[in-house]
Amino acid sequence: MKNLLRKNKRGxxxxxxxxxxxxxxxxxxxxxxxxxxxxxxxxxxxEKYAKQIALLIDAAEPIMTIHLSMEDAIxxxxxxxxxxxxxxxxxxxxxxxxxxEDGGYSYSxxxxxxxxxxxxxxxxxxxxxxxxxxx
Amino acid sequence: MQKNKKGAEKIxxxxxxxxxxxxxxxxxxxxxxxxxxPYDVREIEAGLLTDKIAGCVSEAGYIQSVVLSQGFDxxxxxxxxxxxxxxxxxxxxxxxxYYTEISIYNFNSEQVLSVIKEGNENLKxxxxxxxxxxxxxxxxxxxxxxxxxSQYKIDILSVIRKTEKNA
Numbered sequence: 001m002k003n004l005l006r007k008n009k010r011g012x013x014x015x016x017x018x019x020x021x022x023x024x025x026x027x028x029x030x031x032x033x034x035x036x037x038x039x040x041x042x043x044x045x046x047e048k049y050a051k052q053i054a055l056l057i058d059a060a061e062p063i064m065t066i067h068l069s070m071e072d073a074i075x076x077x078x079x080x081x082x083x084x085x086x087x088x089x090x091x092x093x094x095x096x097x098x099x100x101e102d103g104g105y106s107y108s109x110x111x112x113x114x115x116x117x118x119x120x121x122x123x124x125x126x127x128x129x130x131x132x133x134x135x
Numbered sequence: 136m137q138k139n140k141k142g143a144e145k146i147x148x149x150x151x152x153x154x155x156x157x158x159x160x161x162x163x164x165x166x167x168x169x170x171x172x173p174y175d176v177r178e179i180e181a182g183l184l185t186d187k188i189a190g191c192v193s194e195a196g197y198i199q200s201v202v203l204s205q206g207f208d209x210x211x212x213x214x215x216x217x218x219x220x221x222x223x224x225x226x227x228x229x230x231x232x233y234y235t236e237i238s239i240y241n242f243n244s245e246q247v248l249s250v251i252k253e254g255n256e257n258l259k260x261x262x263x264x265x266x267x268x269x270x271x272x273x274x275x276x277x278x279x280x281x282x283x284x285s286q287y288k289i290d291i292l293s294v295i296r297k298t299e300k301n302a
Contacts, residue, residue, distance in 0.1 A: 020148065024155070031159050038170045051176045058183045094222045107300065110184060110233060112218040134216070 042080075045073045046105035050097040053088060053117070053129065054109040057095070062113055062133040071125045073099055088117040088127050175301040177271035184217075184293040185275050188235060191215035193279040198287050203239065208251055219254050225299045231255030234270075234294040242278065242286035258294040270296040 038044070049070060056066050074084050080100040089096045093112070098104035109115075114132040191214065192202045201207060201214060212218065219233040234254035240247055262272035274292045281287065 023152075027155055027159070031162060034163065035166055038166050041170070044170055047173060051174055055176060055179055055183065058180065058187070093218050093220060106222045106224065108221040108232075110180075110217055110219060111187065112212070112216040 040072065040076070042076050042099040043103060043105070045076065046097045046099055046103065049073055049088070050095050050105040050107040053090075053095045053097070054107040057090075057109045057113065057115045057129065057131060058111045060111065060113070060115075060129075060131040062131055064131045066129045066131070067120070067126055068129070069126045073097070074125060076100075084124065085119040085121075087119070090115050090117050090129075173301055175271075177295045177297060177301050178273070180297075181271050181273035181293045181295050184233070184235065184295070185273055185291050187217070188215060188237060188291050188293070189275070189277055189289075192237060192239075192289060192291075193277060196279060198239075198279045198281050198289070200281070202237075202251075203249060203281075207249070208253070211251060211253055217253075221297070227297075230296070231258075232296040234258040234292075236290075236292040238290040238292075240288040240290070242288045245288075248287070254294070255296070258296055259292070262292070262294060268298055268302045270294050270298065271301075 049068075053068065056068065060066060070087070073087060077084055077087050077099045082098070082100050087097060087099060089098070093110070094106050094108045095117075096104055096106045112134055114134050116130045116132075118128050118130065120126045120128055192199055199214075201210070207214070219231065221227045221232045231254055234256060235252075236259065237249075237251040238247060239249045239251075258270045259272075261269045272292065272294045274290065276288060276290050279287050279289060
């Protein structure tokens with residue numbers, strides 16, 4: 001009888017520990033998922049790339065070609081079934097980055113140049129921007 | 136004695152979860168406040184604008200003669216390849232989000248020879264104030280000479296608002 005009680009007690013301790021560890025793991029997993037979802041969020045990337053491209057064009061001189069790796073943004077656009085060739089658009093002096101049908105982020109640049117955004121169809125991981133003098 | 140031990144273990148477990156929730160809460164708050172706020176790129180933008188203007192008014196250390204001529208204000212944007220138009224968001228088109236002031240002094244006498252002002256002049260008022268939701272101002276000075284060896288000091292003030300998308 002004494003031995004049986006001891007066994008039960010040991011069994012309880014083990015179950016409690018397993019529940020405790022599983023709960024902790026679940027908790028940490030949810031936390032990590034939240035962190036990754038925030039850092040890799042489409043709206044965050046849209047803003048980041050729109051501003052980055054606008055600043056690159058501001059710093060550029062005519063007859064320059066700038067290559068920008070946008071692998072993470074292209075991956076998200078592909079998941080959303082959004083054509084990779086339409087992620088970046090430059091209209092006048094405004095850069096617009098869209099990673100889905102909805103949303104998008106625009107930012108203007110002050111450098112009065114002709115800038116074109118082109119998707120690199122060879123490696124499919126980057127965009128290149130051709131900066132020319134305004135006609 | 137054993138009962139006490141079990142009780143103590145339960146308290147430790149509750150205490151442990153309380154710590155976990157506090158840590159998680161802090162992380163969620165920090166991540167939300169960091170990624171919830173836009174990236175503020177105005178300082179970089181103001182720096183680039185200042186560099187661009189400096190490279191425009193002075194080339195290879197020599198002041199561009201057109202800068203000292205009357206009516207340069209009218210040709211400033213064309214000459215420096217600048218465009219202060221912005222996207223039509225938050226009423227930015229009407230308000231003007233950029234301002235620049237170029238003051239040219241005689242280096243020896245400190246006499247003001249010319250002041251060129253472009254953009255929304257109202258933004259300049261905020262340069263004296265401090266605060267996150269205000270326009271960003273950047274002032275830089277450069278020394279330059281003319282072909283006849285006369286010396287000049289040029290002050291460039293660049294102000295960028297774009298508060299709604301940066302602060």
